[in-house]
Amino acid sequence: MGTLFDRLKDAAAQEWAGFTDHRFIQQMEDGSLPEEAFRQYLIQDYLFLIQFARAYALAAYKSRTMADIRAAQDGLAAIVAETELHVRLCEGWGISRQALDAAPEHETTVAYTRYVLDAGSSGDLLDLHVALSPCVVGYAEIGRRLKPALEQNPKHPYGEWISEYSGAGYLQTAQAAVAHIEELARRSFTEARFEELAQHFATATRLEGQFWQMGLDLGAAD
Numbered sequence: 001m002g003t004l005f006d007r008l009k010d011a012a013a014q015e016w017a018g019f020t021d022h023r024f025i026q027q028m029e030d031g032s033l034p035e036e037a038f039r040q041y042l043i044q045d046y047l048f049l050i051q052f053a054r055a056y057a058l059a060a061y062k063s064r065t066m067a068d069i070r071a072a073q074d075g076l077a078a079i080v081a082e083t084e085l086h087v088r089l090c091e092g093w094g095i096s097r098q099a100l101d102a103a104p105e106h107e108t109t110v111a112y113t114r115y116v117l118d119a120g121s122s123g124d125l126l127d128l129h130v131a132l133s134p135c136v137v138g139y140a141e142i143g144r145r146l147k148p149a150l151e152q153n154p155k156h157p158y159g160e161w162i163s164e165y166s167g168a169g170y171l172q173t174a175q176a177a178v179a180h181i182e183e184l185a186r187r188s189f190t191e192a193r194f195e196e197l198a199q200h201f202a203t204a205t206r207l208e209g210q211f212w213q214m215g216l217d218l219g220a221a222d
């Protein structure tokens, strides 16, 4: 029997492909993604990260050991550091930090983030970290896929983004997230929990795909 994470990913294979091989990613890879789609995505992603930071804070609150608190702290720190990319790129377009904080959340952003927060509020740490995991693990996978495109073209239009998610630091955050899920599983996973955990994982993964689609749709509007 594989690790819990591998089982969850296998059970959501279709959703996983819809997320990591979305048209948004294909267009980012070949550089054909309209800049407006990327910009709209990035603004929503900043708002998304605010809510995901709250989710890692919830993980700290739900922890009973220092090791779990430290894992939550590391996740929270990684999210806060990630927003610097968003702030920097948006400043380049003349969008200030204040404007970012005041931007309205799209319903797709609301759906995904509040789903994860609710899975965590109503469940335990394993529920919460499983619902959080497609985010960090998926982006590390996407980063690895897009890395060659940046190596071939150092002036790639989405080079800074690719660099962030293909970097060693991000990969390490993703590996730590998987290792932490396995540790939580050793403590509290039972086979009776699998279906519910698989639901959380598949739903979060499907909402990741919808997040890319939101970027394409907003970038194509009027």
Ligand SMILES: Cc1ncc(CO)c(N)n1
Binding pocket: 045, 048, 049, 082, 134, 135, 136, 139, 208, 211
């Ligand atoms: C929607 C989304 N998923 C995952 C990540 C990775 O942290 C992100 N920044 N945004």
